[in-house]
Amino acid sequence: xxxxxxxxxxxxxxxxxxxxxxxxxxxxxxxxxxxxxxxxxxxxxxxxxxxxxxxxxxxxxxxxxxxxxxxxxxxxxxxxxxxxxxxxxxxxxxxxxxxxxxxxxxxxxxxxxxxxxxxxxxxxxxxxxxxxxxxxxxxxxxxxxxxxxxxxxxxxxxxxxxxxxxxxxxxxxxxxxxxxxxxxxxxxxxxxxxxxxxxxxxxxxxxxxxxxxxxxxxxxxxxxxxxxxxxxxxxxxxxxxxxxxxxxxxxxxxxxxxxxxxxxxxxxxxxxxxxxxxxxxxxxxxxxxxxxxxxxxxxxxxx
Amino acid sequence: xxxxxxxxxxxxxxxxxxxxxxxxxxxxxxxxxxxxxxxxxxxxxxxxxxxxxxxxxxxxxxxxxxxxxxxxxxxxxxxxxxxxxxxxxxxxxxxxxxxxxxxxxxxxxxxxxxxxxxxxxxxxxxxxxxxxxxxxxxxxxxxxxxxxxxxxxxxxxxxxxxxxxxxxxxxxxxxxxxxxxxxxxxxxxxxxxxxxxxxxxxxxxxxxxxxxxxxxxxxxxxxxxxxxxxxxxxxxxxxxxxxxxxxx
Numbered sequence: 001x002x003x004x005x006x007x008x009x010x011x012x013x014x015x016x017x018x019x020x021x022x023x024x025x026x027x028x029x030x031x032x033x034x035x036x037x038x039x040x041x042x043x044x045x046x047x048x049x050x051x052x053x054x055x056x057x058x059x060x061x062x063x064x065x066x067x068x069x070x071x072x073x074x075x076x077x078x079x080x081x082x083x084x085x086x087x088x089x090x091x092x093x094x095x096x097x098x099x100x101x102x103x104x105x106x107x108x109x110x111x112x113x114x115x116x117x118x119x120x121x122x123x124x125x126x127x128x129x130x131x132x133x134x135x136x137x138x139x140x141x142x143x144x145x146x147x148x149x150x151x152x153x154x155x156x157x158x159x160x161x162x163x164x165x166x167x168x169x170x171x172x173x174x175x176x177x178x179x180x181x182x183x184x185x186x187x188x189x190x191x192x193x194x195x196x197x198x199x200x201x202x203x204x205x206x207x208x209x210x211x212x213x214x215x216x217x218x219x220x221x222x223x224x225x226x227x228x229x230x231x232x233x234x235x236x237x238x239x240x241x242x243x244x245x246x247x248x249x250x251x252x253x254x255x256x257x258x259x260x261x262x263x264x265x266x267x268x269x270x271x272x273x274x275x276x277x278x279x280x281x282x283x284x285x286x287x288x289x290x291x292x293x294x295x296x297x298x299x300x301x302x303x
Numbered sequence: 304x305x306x307x308x309x310x311x312x313x314x315x316x317x318x319x320x321x322x323x324x325x326x327x328x329x330x331x332x333x334x335x336x337x338x339x340x341x342x343x344x345x346x347x348x349x350x351x352x353x354x355x356x357x358x359x360x361x362x363x364x365x366x367x368x369x370x371x372x373x374x375x376x377x378x379x380x381x382x383x384x385x386x387x388x389x390x391x392x393x394x395x396x397x398x399x400x401x402x403x404x405x406x407x408x409x410x411x412x413x414x415x416x417x418x419x420x421x422x423x424x425x426x427x428x429x430x431x432x433x434x435x436x437x438x439x440x441x442x443x444x445x446x447x448x449x450x451x452x453x454x455x456x457x458x459x460x461x462x463x464x465x466x467x468x469x470x471x472x473x474x475x476x477x478x479x480x481x482x483x484x485x486x487x488x489x490x491x492x493x494x495x496x497x498x499x500x501x502x503x504x505x506x507x508x509x510x511x512x513x514x515x516x517x518x519x520x521x522x523x524x525x526x527x528x529x530x531x532x533x534x535x536x537x538x539x540x541x542x543x544x545x546x547x548x549x550x551x
Contacts (some may be wrong), residue, residue, distance in 0.1 A: 001426075058438030060420015067417050068398035074306045077423055078398035094314070131392065131503055132429045198429075198500040200367070205497040205511050206321075206379055210371035213376060216364035221356055223433040228425065295500065296431035299365055299383065 002231040003289035004290030007254030012281045014051025018116040019153015020044040030161045034099045034151040041095035100144035120149045132295040134196035135188040147177035155274035165260030203298040214301030230297040234290025249280020311409035314480040316508035324474040330466035332361040337465035347438035359434040361445040385432035385445035386507035393424035394417045415441045416426030429503045
C-alpha cells in the first residue's frame with residue numbers, strides 16, 4: 001500500500017494526543033493552576049486536531065469532509081469522524097470547566113476518556129476491517145493502535161502531570177505496546193495474500209487449468225491502482241526502518257525515562273521520550289502501509 | 304445509506320466469456336469513450352498526449368499465461384470491471400453515502416457530488432474496480448452504463464452496456480441474474496460460470512466463463528519438455544548421423 005504521509009502523520013499524532021486525553025480524562029494528576037491546565041489542553045487537543053486536519057489533506061474534496069459524519073451505521077471511517085469530534089468537544093468542555101472552577105468533573109472526564117479510546121479503536125478498525133489486506137485484517141491491529149496511543153499518551157501526560165513515579169509505568173506501557181507490535185509483525189509475516197488463500201489462480205479463476213502468471217498489464221504505464229495499492233518502493237528499506245522504529249519508538253524513550261526516574265530531573269524531560277517515541281512511531285506507521293500487500297496486486301503480477 | 308440492501312429486485316450484471324475474448328481492448332476503449340462523453344463528469348486523463356500518460360478507466364484488459372502441468376502454456380485475455388457484488392465491501396466502508404448499491408437492480412454506483420475522494424472504497428475492493436479520477440478527484444467506477452440501459456432515446460439495440468455492445472467476438476453478455484431464464488443465467492449454468500476470489504466473500508454478480516478445454520493430440524507423450532522424435536535420415540546425412548553418433 002502507498003504510505004500517504006498525511007495518514008501516517010494523522011494516525012501517530014492524533015493517537016498520542018488521544019492517548020493523553022484518555023489519561024487526563026481518567027484523572028491523571030496535573031498541577032491545577034489554570035495556565036498549566038490550559039497548556040495540557042492545548043497539547044492533547046492540539047495534537048488530535050492537527051492530526052484530524054492533516055488527515056483531510058489526502059481527500060480529493062476536503063470541503064465535503066463534513067459528509068463523512070453521516071454513515072456511522074456501516075462505516076468505520078464515519079464512526080471515527082464522529083467519535084473524534086465528540087471527544088474533542090467533551091475534552092474542550094472538561095478543560096474549560098477545570099480552568100474556570102479549579103475542579104475536575106470525573107463524569108465528564110470519564111466520558112472524554114471513553115470517547116478518546118473509541119476514537120483510536122475506530123481508527124484502527126478502518127484498517128482491520130479490510131479483507132483485501134490480510135496483514136491488517138486482524139484483532140491485533142486495534143491492539144497495536146491502542147497500545148501505541150496509550151504509551152505515547154502516557155509519556156506526554158507524565159511530562160505535564162504530577163504523577164508519582166510515572167517513569168516506571170511509562171516503561172511498562174512502552175514494553176506492552178511493543179510486545180503487541182511484535183506479535184503483529186510475527187502474524188503479518190504469516191499473513192501474506194497466499195496465506196489468506198488469494199493467489200493469481202483464485203483472482204482469475206483459472207487455477208483449474210494450471211499455474212497463472214501475468215503476461216501483459218492492461219496499459220504500459222502506471223495507474224491509480226498500481227500507485228495506491230501495488231506500491232512497493234517503500235519496502236526497500238524495511239529492515240532499517242524497523243530498526244529505527246524500535247530504537248526511537250522503544251529504546252530511546254525507555255532510556256530517557258530511566259534516567260529521569262533515577263535522577264532528580266524534572267518530569268518535563270519525559271517530553272524528550274514522547275518526541276522520540278512519536279518519531280519512532282512515524283517509521284512504524286510507514287511500514288504498516290508500505291509492507292502491506294493488497295489483493296489487487298495479484299492482477300498486476302506483484303505481491 | 305451505505306448499508307447494503309438485503310436483496311435486490313433484479314441483479315443486473317455481465318457474463319464475460321474467457322473462451323472467446325480475443326483481447327482487442329475494444330470494450331475498454333468504448334467504455335472510456337462513452338463514460339467520457341456521457342452525462343456524468345468526464346473520465347479524465349492526465350498528460351493524455353505526453354510521455355507520462357495516466358488516467359481513470361472503468362474496464363481494463365489483463366492478459367495471463369496459464370501453464371498446465373503437462374501441456375504447453377495458453378494465453379487468456381481477461382477483461383476486468385466492477386462485478387457489482389451482492390456483498391460489496393466498497394459500499395459499507397463509504398463514510399458519506401456516495402457509494403451505494405441500488406435495491407431495484409443491484410447496480411453499485413457512486414454519487415459523484417457527495418464523494419469526498421478518500422479512496423477507502425478502492426482499498427476495500429479486491430478487484431481493482433474503482434479508480435480515482437485525476438481531475439475530478441472523486442471515485443469512478445463501472446455504472447453498468449445505467450445511462451444507456453434505461454435510455455428512452457437510444458435505439459433498442461443500444462440499450463445495453465457500451466462494452467457489451469461493442470465486443471466483436473460476443474465475449475460479453477448483459478442480463479438479469481435473478482431471472483433463471485435470462486441469457487446470462489443460462490450461460491452461467493451451461494458453461495459453469497465462476498466467481499473471482501470467492502475467498503473474499505464479496506459474492507460477485509458478474510460471472511466469468513472459463514476457457515473450454517483445449518483439443519490436444521491423443522498421443523500419450525504430451526510433455527512439453529520431451530524433444531520431438533527426429534526422423535531417420537538416409538544417404539549422406541544418414542552416414543554423417545552415424546559417424547557423429549560414434550564420436551560420442
